[in-house]
Amino acid sequence: MSFFNKRSQEDVPPAPRPEAPLANRPAVPPSNPIEAKKEAPPLSTMPFKTPEPESTRGQASIGKAVKINGQIYSKEDLYVDGDVEGTIELQEHRLTIGPNGKVHSSVKAREVVILGNVQGNVDASDKLEIRKDARLVGDIKTARIIIEDGAYFKGSIDIVKPETGKPTGSSAPRPQQSTPPPVTNAQGTALTAEVKR
Numbered sequence: 001m002s003f004f005n006k007r008s009q010e011d012v013p014p015a016p017r018p019e020a021p022l023a024n025r026p027a028v029p030p031s032n033p034i035e036a037k038k039e040a041p042p043l044s045t046m047p048f049k050t051p052e053p054e055s056t057r058g059q060a061s062i063g064k065a066v067k068i069n070g071q072i073y074s075k076e077d078l079y080v081d082g083d084v085e086g087t088i089e090l091q092e093h094r095l096t097i098g099p100n101g102k103v104h105s106s107v108k109a110r111e112v113v114i115l116g117n118v119q120g121n122v123d124a125s126d127k128l129e130i131r132k133d134a135r136l137v138g139d140i141k142t143a144r145i146i147i148e149d150g151a152y153f154k155g156s157i158d159i160v161k162p163e164t165g166k167p168t169g170s171s172a173p174r175p176q177q178s179t180p181p182p183v184t185n186a187q188g189t190a191l192t193a194e195v196k197r
Contacts, residue, residue, distance in 0.1 A: 064100040
């Protein structure tokens with residue numbers, strides 16, 4: 001038994017001795033420079049935000065794999081590259097119909113840009129652009145219009161003057177002007193442009 005007792009006493013580590021207060025300890029340089037702790041650079045408390053591309057900032061999007069039947073009302077710009085049947089209304093914002101977009105509805109927005117296909121009436125209070133390879137079949141009501149070469153349009157155009165404010169009562173009424181003769185496009189479709197003043 002004494003042999004076992006002797007061994008168990010050898011295996012027991014010596015009791016730790018009490019440490020001196022920090023002020024009384026001698027400075028001991030680290031034995032290995034790799035083990036020395038380096039201070040981490042200060043980190044910002046502001047969360048990191050990935051910058052958005054300029055073209056999609058503040059703009060909702062309907063992808064080309066999406067089909068919507070119904071009404072769309074938006075209070076931000078909208079990009080449609082899918083299929084929409086119903087109505088689209090963006091009173092004070094821009095609507096862009098992408099190259100894959102197929103819209104079978106009436107459209108009302110401040111500005112409309114068409115790169116795909118639209119079948120329905122378009123009411124753009126500020127501007128309408130029909131780009132190359134785009135198709136629009138329907139009536140247009142807008143203040144300004146751009147139709148690029150290669151675009152297809154069938155319907156009538158009503159050019160309206162944007163309202164800047166009510167005129168004062170002292171202005172004299174303007175005489176009525178006659179309606180200009182209809183203009184036809186290359187396919188022989190009559191295009192009417194009526195200017196309201």
